[in-house]
Amino acid sequence: MKKLSIGMILGGALLAFNAFAQSATPVGLWKNIDDVSGKPKAMIRITESDGVLQGKIEKLYREPTEDPNPKCDKCDGNNKDKPIIGMTILRGLKADGASYDGGTIIDPHNGATYKCKMTLVDNGKKLDVRGYIGFSLLGRTQTWIREE
Template sequence: MIETKKLAALTAGLLMACGAMAQSTPVGLWKSIDDSTGKPKALIRITDSNGELKGKIEKLFSPPPNDPNPKCDKCDGANKDQQIIGMTILNGMRADGSDYAGGTILDPNNGKVYKSKMTLADEGKKLNVRGYIGVPMLGRTQMWVREE
């Protein structure tokens, strides 16, 4: 009986440790919150490929009323007229101390690509995503909330 309790306690401890480790990285599903309205904008899944983080839009919360699958008509290059749902908007992010930097983020609303920096907050439950031109002081930050 005592061995069973020890095994159960050890298993629970390992599961909690795995959950804590999963929260120490931005990999996962995030709900972006509009920095001007405070309302949810999209679900973005961040993945890791050899230390490089990428983020892809999985869902829009408020697509245009007449177009449930809007296209990025203001984008340039390969993203021009691509569907926003399924579009990779976050590229090239790598760990930089406690932050993630060195990549870019695309704003599908205006088609512009910005340098980007991300910082986990609130024990990995929130992600501050900053898009900027030149230096981080010249930009804006959105808060994303972890969904899974």
């Protein structure tokens, strides 16, 4: 009986640690909230490979009168006229202390690419994503909400 109780306690502790470890990174599905309207814009899945993060748009929130599968007509290069759903918009972010930095983010609305910095907040439930030109002070921040 005693061994079973200790095993259950250790098992529960490992599960709790695993849940905390998973939420301590930006890896997962995030709802992008428009910093002007406050409405959801997209769902972005952030993945990690060899310590480098990338993020891809999985879903767009669109009005019924809007094109459900718009293309990035303002993007340059490989993204020119490609569907926004499925587009990799975050690239090259690496852990830098409590933040993730050194990468870029594409704004499919205007086709521009910005430097990007991300910071987990609210115990990993939210992600502050900052796009900027040159210095981090010259930019804007959106808060994304963790979905899973």
